[in-house]
Each structure stands twice: as C-alpha cells, then as structure tokens.
Amino acid sequence: MQITSPTIILDKKKCHHNIFLMAQKARAHNLIFRPHFKTHQSAIIGQWFRDFGVDKISVSSVEMAAYFVKNGWDDITIAFVFNILETQKLNDIAKIAKINILVDSIETIFYLDKHISENIGVFIKIDLGNKRTGVEYDSIVNISTLIDQLSKSKNLTFKGFIGHSGNSYKSKNKEEILSVHQNSLEKIKQLRSIYISKYPDIIFSIGDTPTNTVADDFTNIDEIRPGNFVFNDVKQVNMGVCSYEDVAIIVACPIVSKHSRRNEIIVYCGAIHLSKDFVIGKNGERLYGKVVFLNENGWTNPVDDVYVSELYQEHGVIKASHSFLFKAKIGDLIGIMPIHSCLTVSALKKYQTTDGDVIGTF
Amino acid sequence: MQITSPTIILDKKKCHHNIFLMAQKARAHNLIFRPHFKTHQSAIIGQWFRDFGVDKISVSSVEMAAYFVKNGWDDITIAFVFNILETQKLNDIAKIAKINILVDSIETIFYLDKHISENIGVFIKIDLGNKRTGVEYDSIVNISTLIDQLSKSKNLTFKGFIGHSGNSYKSKNKEEILSVHQNSLEKIKQLRSIYISKYPDIIFSIGDTPTNTVADDFTNIDEIRPGNFVFNDVKQVNMGVCSYEDVAIIVACPIVSKHSRRNEIIVYCGAIHLSKDFVIGKNGERLYGKVVFLNENGWTNPVDDVYVSELYQEHGVIKASHSFLFKAKIGDLIGIMPIHSCLTVSALKKYQTTDGDVIGTF
Numbered sequence: 158m159q160i161t162s163p164t165i166i167l168d169k170k171k172c173h174h175n176i177f178l179m180a181q182k183a184r185a186h187n188l189i190f191r192p193h194f195k196t197h198q199s200a201i202i203g204q205w206f207r208d209f210g211v212d213k214i215s216v217s218s219v220e221m222a223a224y225f226v227k228n229g230w231d232d233i234t235i236a237f238v239f240n241i242l243e244t245q246k247l248n249d250i251a252k253i254a255k256i257n258i259l260v261d262s263i264e265t266i267f268y269l270d271k272h273i274s275e276n277i278g279v280f281i282k283i284d285l286g287n288k289r290t291g292v293e294y295d296s297i298v299n300i301s302t303l304i305d306q307l308s309k310s311k312n313l314t315f316k317g318f319i320g321h322s323g324n325s326y327k328s329k330n331k332e333e334i335l336s337v338h339q340n341s342l343e344k345i346k347q348l349r350s351i352y353i354s355k356y357p358d359i360i361f362s363i364g365d366t367p368t369n370t371v372a373d374d375f376t377n378i379d380e381i382r383p384g385n386f387v388f389n390d391v392k393q394v395n396m397g398v399c400s401y402e403d404v405a406i407i408v409a410c411p412i413v414s415k416h417s418r419r420n421e422i423i424v425y426c427g428a429i430h431l432s433k434d435f436v437i438g439k440n441g442e443r444l445y446g447k448v449v450f451l452n453e454n455g456w457t458n459p460v461d462d463v464y465v466s467e468l469y470q471e472h473g474v475i476k477a478s479h480s481f482l483f484k485a486k487i488g489d490l491i492g493i494m495p496i497h498s499c500l501t502v503s504a505l506k507k508y509q510t511t512d513g514d515v516i517g518t519f
Numbered sequence: 520m521q522i523t524s525p526t527i528i529l530d531k532k533k534c535h536h537n538i539f540l541m542a543q544k545a546r547a548h549n550l551i552f553r554p555h556f557k558t559h560q561s562a563i564i565g566q567w568f569r570d571f572g573v574d575k576i577s578v579s580s581v582e583m584a585a586y587f588v589k590n591g592w593d594d595i596t597i598a599f600v601f602n603i604l605e606t607q608k609l610n611d612i613a614k615i616a617k618i619n620i621l622v623d624s625i626e627t628i629f630y631l632d633k634h635i636s637e638n639i640g641v642f643i644k645i646d647l648g649n650k651r652t653g654v655e656y657d658s659i660v661n662i663s664t665l666i667d668q669l670s671k672s673k674n675l676t677f678k679g680f681i682g683h684s685g686n687s688y689k690s691k692n693k694e695e696i697l698s699v700h701q702n703s704l705e706k707i708k709q710l711r712s713i714y715i716s717k718y719p720d721i722i723f724s725i726g727d728t729p730t731n732t733v734a735d736d737f738t739n740i741d742e743i744r745p746g747n748f749v750f751n752d753v754k755q756v757n758m759g760v761c762s763y764e765d766v767a768i769i770v771a772c773p774i775v776s777k778h779s780r781r782n783e784i785i786v787y788c789g790a791i792h793l794s795k796d797f798v799i800g801k802n803g804e805r806l807y808g809k810v811v812f813l814n815e816n817g818w819t820n821p822v823d824d825v826y827v828s829e830l831y832q833e834h835g836v837i838k839a840s841h842s843f844l845f846k847a848k849i850g851d852l853i854g855i856m857p858i859h860s861c862l863t864v865s866a867l868k869k870y871q872t873t874d875g876d877v878i879g880t881f
Contacts (some may be wrong), residue, residue: 159604160604161602161604161605161608162580162582162602162604162605164583183840193831195833196758217832218524218787218833219524220524237787237834238775238776239775240523240524240773240775240787241586241773241775241849241850242521242523242524242773242850242852243523243524243773244851245523245525261776262776264779264848264849264850265775265849265850267679268850276751287786288778288781289829289831289834290775290776290778290785290834291776291837295868313592320611323831332805350871370629381545396809398636403805411602411604411605413599413600413601413602414623414624414653415624416650419650423600423651423652425580425599425602427861428794428796429865429866432790432795432863433794433795434795435797459759461623467651469651469685469764470557470861470862470865471557471579471580471599472652473600473650474651486626487624487627488603488604488626488627488630490604496823499832500795500832501792503791503832504791
C-alpha cells in the first residue's frame with residue numbers, strides 16, 4: 158500500500174526476534190512469561206506470541222482486556238490498580254475468561270466484594286520504588302489487612318504480589334537498571350519470607366522491559382510482564398537495553414517543507430502521531446525522535462546528528478545536517494524512530510509491515 | 520451516560536459563548552471568519568458555527584477536509600503546507616468542494632501543476648516569525664517566483680498570503696502576545712504594499728487564538744483562522760488570553776489510588792488521554808493539567824495548588840493538598856482541565872456534554 162501520511166512500519170522479523178529472546182529468557186529462568194500487550198495492542202501481533210508458548214497476558218485497561226478476550230485470550234491480568242467504576246465491565250469479561258486484577262486499597266476490596274459476581278484473581282500491588290501506585294512493601298499491617306479481607310471474600314482470590322519497577326526508566330545505563338532490579342529483589346525477598354509459608358501458592362510478579370531484559374538474577378520471582386521489548390524504542394537504546402537494530406518500528410512520514418538557512422526539514426508527523434515523549438540529547442536539547450532513511454529491507458540505523466527537535470499537532474521539525482538536507486526532497490518519505498513506542502502505537506493505531514501487510518490494533 | 524473511564528465533558532454554553540465572541544469580533548473588524556476546526560474535529564460542533572454565519576473553515580489535514588466535506592462544508596482551507604503525496608485525495612475532495620491549500624516551495628507547485636485536475640486555491644505560506652514553515656516575508660525573489668509559477672498554472676489559483684503566528688504561544692502575557700501581533704502586522708504591511716496593486720483580489724489571512732483574541736488592530740488583514748478559542752485551555756489562561764471560566768472542556772477521570780504520605784492521588788487518565796503537553800508552574804514544576812471538582816452544572820474553577828504532576832500511559836499523578844485528599848475518594852470522578860485542548864480532543868475523540876449528549880469527532 159502506497160504510504161501518503163504518517164504510518165508505523167513494522168519489521169516482523171525484528172519483532173519475532175525480540176519475542177523469541179524474551180520467551181527464551183523466561184524459560185531459562187523458569188519464569189511465567191505474561192507479556193504486556195499494551196505496547197502492540199494488536200490481536201494479530203498477539204498471535205505471534207503463541208508460537209513461543211505464551212498463553213497468559215497482561216493488559217492496561219478493562220477495555221483492552223475485553224478486546225483480547227474477544228480474540229481468544231482466556232488468562233489476562235489487568236495490570237492497573239482496579240478502577241471500581243468498571244466493575245460491571247469486569248463482571249462481563251470474567252464470565253468468559255480468567256481475569257486477574259490489582260488492588261492497593263481496602264476500599265476497592267470492600268467495593269468489589271459487594272459488587273462482583275464472578276471469580277476474580279487479585280494481586281496486591283506493591284510499590285517497589287516507582288512511587289506511583291501500590292502499598293509500600295514494608296507496610297505489613299496494611300498488606301495483612303488487605304490479605305485478610307481478600308481471604309474472607311467469596312469471589313476474590315488472593316493470587317500474590319505484583320510490582321512494576323517503572324523507576325528503571327530513569328536509568329542512564331545497565332548498571333543503574335541492575336541497581337533498581339536488585340532493590341526490587343530485596344523487597345520481594347522480605348515479602349516472600351513473611352507470606353510464603355501461610356500462602357504457599359501465591360506468586361511474585363514483576364514487569365518492565367529494562368530490568369527484565371538486563372537482569373540475570375530472578376531469585377524469588379515467579380512471573381515477568383515486560384511489554385515494550387516487543388518493539389523497543391530510542392529510550393531503550395539510550396539506556397543500553399538494546400541496540401538500534403532491535404527497534405522493530407519506525408514511523409514513515411512525508412517531507413513537506415525544507416529550510417536550508419536554519420537546517421530544518423518539516424515533516425507531516427506531529428504530536429498526534431508520535432506523542433510528545435522526548436529524551437535529552439548530549440547538548441541538553443530535547444529529542445522527540447531519531448531519523449532514519451527507508452530502504453528496500455526496511456530502514457537504516459539513525460542518521461548521526463539528525464533528530465526531531467520540535468513537535469506540533471501535525472508538524473514535526475527535523476534538525477538536519479546540510480548533507481541530509483541535500484538528500485531529502487519534498488515528497489520523500491523518511492522514517493522517525495520513536496522515543497516511546499507504546500505511545501506512538503496508541504496514537505496511530507495501525508501498522509504496515511515491511512512486507513506490505515496492514516495490521517490493526519484495539 | 521454513566522462515566523467510568525476518562526471522558527471529555529463539554530460545556531455547550533461556554534463553547535457557544537466562545538464562538539459568539541470571536542464571530543462578533545471578526546464582524547466588528549470586517550474580517551472573514553474562517554475558524555480552524557482542528558481543535559474540535561466534530562461535525563456536530565461544526566454545525567454550531569453556522570448560527571454565527573460561518574460558512575468557511577480551516578482544517579489541518581486532507582483527511583479532516585474530506586470529513587467536513589462529507590458533512591456539508593464546501594469552502595475549506597487545508598492550513599498545512601501541502602503534502603504532495605496526498606494529491607489524489609485532494610483531487611477527490613476538490614471535485615465536490617472549494618479547497619484552498621498552502622505552499623512554500625516551487626517543487627510543490629511544479630508537482631501539483633502536473634498532477635492536479637481540479638481548480639485549487641493556493642495561498643503562499645509566509646513565515647511571520649514562528650520559524651516552522653513558510654517563506655521568509657522579505658524573500659521577495661522567492662515569493663515572486665512562486666507567484667509567477669502559480670500564474671502560469673491552469674488549475675492553481677493564487678489566492679493570497681497566509682501566516683500563523685504560532686510563536687505567540689511562547690508569550691507570558693498579553694503584552695508579549697500584542698508584540699508578536701504587531702510584528703506580524705508590520706510584515707504583512709510590507710507584503711501588501713508590494714503585491715496588492717498587481718493582485719488586487721488577494722487576501723491576507725492570519726490565525727492563532729492568542730493574537731486573534733487579544734489584538735484590536737487588524738489593519739491590512741482580511742481573514743482570521745483561530746481554532747483553540749472554541750474550548751480554550753490552561754495554556755490560554757496562563758497567557759492571559761481568557762479566564763478559567765472560559766475553558767469549555769475538562770476530562771472526567773476516576774480516582775483509583777490514594778497516597779497520603781506523599782500527598783498524591785492516582786487517576787485513570789494518562790498520556791493517551793491528555794497528551795503530554797505541560798506548562799511550567801510557579802516553582803519550576805511541570806503541570807500536565809489543573810484539577811477541578813465536578814458538580815451539577817459542570818465543574819468548579821481549578822483547585823489551588825492541586826495539579827497533575829506526572830503522566831504515564833494510562834496513569835495520572837495528582838499532587839494534592841491534605842484537604843483535597845480528605846475530600847477525594849477512590850471511585851470518585853474528578854475533572855482535569857487540559858493544558859492543550861486540541862491534543863486532548865485528538866486523543867479522546869469523543870465528548871459528553873454537561874447535558875448528557877455524546878458527540879463524536881472525525
């Protein structure tokens with residue numbers, strides 16, 4: 158299909174390889190592999206995971222869970238502290254599939270206990286240091302109160318503890334990621350020592366691409382839930398999690414205007430396509446994307462010193478060298494490697510593979 | 520309709536009043552009012568403009584033009600330097616409606632001249648100081664070359680000059696906005712003095728909510744194309760363009776988690792709902808949204824010192840006072856006033872009015 162507007166290009170081989178590596182790692186460490194599907198959000202890409210033995214998934218909303226249930230998945234963790242306003246929708250999908258949710262408050266358990274009619278697996282969300290949601294790992298009184306309340310509930314089953322070391326995304330390199338991971342392992346070790354004898358079947362689940370990719374020690378961990386690794390992005394490369402060759406998507410976009418006096422190219426590709434996540438460049442500048450050339454096999458590695466410097470609603474500004482300006486013509490398509498692939502997919506909601514297939518999302 | 524997930528709430532009265540004020544201003548200054556529909560992106564809201572005599576509109580993409588053509592609009596400016604890869608789509612809509620486009624390069628004119636089969640109005644995009652797209656206003660050789668080429672074309676008609684003082688968005692107050700506007704007026708005055716005698720029918724068009732709202736001098740201007748004013752947002756309030764009472768949309772979102780030790784509330788409302796635009800607060804902090812209470816009539820003004828401090832894919836972190844934490848309960852809906860309403864609408868693509876009606880977008 159002829160590309161005329163901003164379109165995600167997906168390299169299926171790279172994507173398969175990313176899935177293979179993570180599935181292999183999970184198996185080597187005897188971990189349940191429950192990938193987070195919020196990154197690709199696609200039933201078709203979801204099927205690719207089946208070849209690697211995946212039959213359990215994570216999603217980030219009740220609606221996304223409903224979409225994957227409709228597409229044949231029957232063991233889903235909604236990896237977001239549960240929003241009680243969606244209890245009816247939860248009841249609906251739990252009639253057909255095995256659903257786990259996350260809680261971090263007694264209010265939510267009280268409410269669900271009264272209003273839920275299906276059996277639901279419940280993980281207690283633990284704050285492993287990310288400081289977003291979750292009970293502090295050492296708030297033993299709080300945690301025990303939640304477990305006690307779950308134990309009394311007819312339809313809610315205590316499944317274990319779940320954490321997300323999202324703070325790993327603040328790392329500058331592998332060492333910092335490993336330090337975040339070690340810190341999480343310490344916390345989980347303590348939790349496990351307290352609860353495992355009374356609840357021998359509970360599981361300890363962690364997730365985030367940086368630690369899951371870089372770490373080799375998964376002591377006391379039963380399950381991993383990475384998501385971003387399926388595509389990777391500039392942020393992962395910057396942290397040393399992967400290389401540019403491992404990034405499986407770019408956004409193809411038309412060049413619409415050139416400004417040689419200020420070394421800038423304007424592309425049709427803005428905040429509504431890429432989202433506005435950025436990384437900080439070596440001179441303190443904001444980078445909203447790296448720039449690649451498209452070719453027969455997909456795309457090149459990013460061009461040195463050429464990057465997306467500003468994003469408006471539909472416009473992207475590319476800071477370019479003179480040689481890049483010379484090569485790039487109005488009406489050409491160039492590629493932008495996204496800073497954050499999850500948000501880019503969420504914005505564009507569609508892929509074209511390097512083989513020319515079109516794949517939709519949730 | 521019961522709200523259970525992030526949903527834009529639209530106050531129709533405030534929106535009507537915003538349209539009324541801008542339409543009245545355009546009439547008072549004898550300006551063509553060609554509002555930019557990229558902010559609301561909705562056929563139904565578009566109809567509200569008809570009551571104020573609007574029959575010409577601006578849009579930001581060829582696809583958005585096609586949507587509004589299908590919904591009865593027949594005089595549309597695609598206010599984005601034309602992307603020649605969409606020439607076929609342009610031909611298709613220009614068969615049914617009067618379409619104007621923007622160009623800033625001779626390459627684009629050459630290409631269109633060969634490939635366009637319908638009559639298209641062409642504005643030369645002038646850079647009024649925004650440094651994004653457009654020919655520099657004093658590049659008289661360039662501008663004259665573009666005009667000459669247009670004059671030779673069978674299907675392309677030179678319509679005039681168009682500018683967008685997007686740099687007004689960097690202003691801190693009305694005085695700075697007015698200074699941006701005066702600067703634009705100077706440039707337009709010079710262009711007019713050069714070209715109006717040879718091309719007496721051309722028009723000079725400007726657009727952007729800050730200058731169009733604040734300015735009272737529209738000497739040498741024929742047309743305005745503001746967009747954001749239809750809803751406004753925190754950014755406009757911060758620049759002194761309007762007050763919080765003039766902001767016509769907020770996003771209702773469920774509270775899912777509370778953290779009293781660090782004075783934080785977590786809501787189901789993230790980057791995929793609000794986008795990631797921010798303003799800088801008085802202590803240098805990033806504000807991704809202001810927080811309001813919902814009530815029978817819509818919502819309150821923003822609560823002092825309570826704001827969205829971080830956005831993840833689906834999570835929003837709200838920095839709250841203790842009194843706010845005390846009032847806000849898990850399962851409550853609260854409102855977030857967006858920093859940038861255009862991007863929020865583009866992300867959520869649907870409204871619920873304070874009267875309970877649901878309105879779709881493009």
